Amino acid sequence: MSTITRRAFLGGTAAAGATAALATTRPAHASPGVLLSAAPTRDDWIAFARTMDGAVLLPGSTQYASAKLLFDTRYDGASPAAVVQVRSQADVQRSMVFAGRYGLKVAPRSGGHSYIGASAANGTMVLDTRQYASVSYNASDGTALVFSGAGLYTVHSTLAARGRTIPTGTCPTVGAAGLTLGGGLGVESRQWGVTSDRLSRVSLVLPDGRALSASATSNADLFWAVRGGGGGNVAFVTAMTFRTHTAGSKGIFSLTFPSSAGTKVLTGWARWSLSAYYSRWANVHVDALGNGSISVRITGVTNAGDERAAASSLISSIGVTPSAASYRQLGYLDAVKYLGGGTTSARQGFAAGSDILWTMPSETAGQVLGAVAARSRAGGRGSAILDPLTGALNIPAASSTAFPWRDHLASVQWYVGVGSSSGYTSAYSWINQAHQMLAGRSAGGYVNYLESGQPASRYYAGNFSRLTSLRQTYDPSRRLYSGLSF
Structure with missing residues (x-):
């Protein structure tokens, strides 16, 4: 198996020949409401890749072998079903529908620093957001829009150029989304709170493929959950809007x-x-x-x-x-580099x-x-x-x-x-x-x-029952995979 991209299929006859050679009796497309019990075939993956802007990487390709790797080398032998390099919220929506159709677990990945290897778990469909990683600053209201694949150094360097920042951890390659969803401890936590305390709005995709926006006044239950509930629980966050503060020396x-x-x-x-x-x-x-x-x-x-x-x-x-x-x-950015050991970090x-x-x-x-x-x-x-x-x-x-x-x-x-x-x-x-x-x-x-x-309750104290209820409401089939069972 190999890399499958939408561009390859739009390119002409070579891709068409590959599709014909791999044809099966399974329909390439099925209604999102129809759950197919068998795992997707290569032909199913090909049909799915045609709809995507990002690449679909399958076992057997050089790209897959490198793309599945996490920061922790312990999980180098992991075998996810596919690594999907999403480039848009629409890619995430299409991926959720495809995963639901074939009963696949979806493992979100931003920076790939999961301590238990959850974002490369065996048999999961990894949605890797690291090519969906832009950061922008809105001077009119002092907010930053951070897409889920952005690493912490990218966030800091982009915002520091405007004299602004948000409180985060120090490791430069940690994903902003993963850090924020778990709360986000760092050297400015005592002054500004955890990273998620600075959130004002999030864009997200539910396990059924619906896209929503959540804030204190809209879908407030989801907004509550994503501020500390951890990655891979309840919803897939695609973009985050933060209130920034001055980036001082x-x-x-x-x-x-x-x-x-x-x-x-x-x-x-x-x-x-x-x-x-x-x-x-x-x-x-x-x-x-x-x-x-x-x-x-x-x-x-x-x-x-x-x-x-x-x-x-x-x-x-x-x-x-x-x-x-x-x-x-x-200076602020020099301090970021000093505390993080540079602008990147080796696996x-x-x-x-x-x-x-x-x-x-x-x-x-x-x-x-x-x-x-x-x-x-x-x-x-x-x-x-x-x-x-x-x-x-x-x-x-x-x-x-x-x-x-x-x-x-x-x-x-x-x-x-x-x-x-x-x-x-x-x-x-x-x-x-x-x-x-x-x-x-x-x-x-x-x-x-x-x-x-460890039991999931250990990480949520008195908030565990509410988070469990929300997960049951929004992800009753446990489509999203976090490594926690609840």
């Missing part, structure tokens, strides 16, 4: 502390995070060094000129002098999971530090990355959007870089051990850091 500080001060660092950082100016953000990295030792460091981001004062107030809250400290000021293998913490008493701090230390004593490397869930993120009520973590202190991302397939077993064994150590102290997990085998 940033101050960045880095503090390293003696590992013996770990408990004081975590508890002091927690106190600071609850009371610091919203414009001040800092996270903590606790790293297993693989030799029995750990390192404890903090990265902070502020408005330019405030970095030393912010660091000083944080150090005062911790009550321990750092063993090393550095400070810098960067890599990794294992990850998350917990959500209400508070940080010394006992909880000890559990986090103990989990990382256990990994190091076992000869492994890994990190606990603690991001604040405070500041402006706390202003909306927990039930106001599908993102539920409005009354909590921090997320903990357990992260291990994995260099070979044999490394995943020990990595996930450690992550599961860390979950067990925090049992009773964790409220759940962050949906953008999905883990296989």
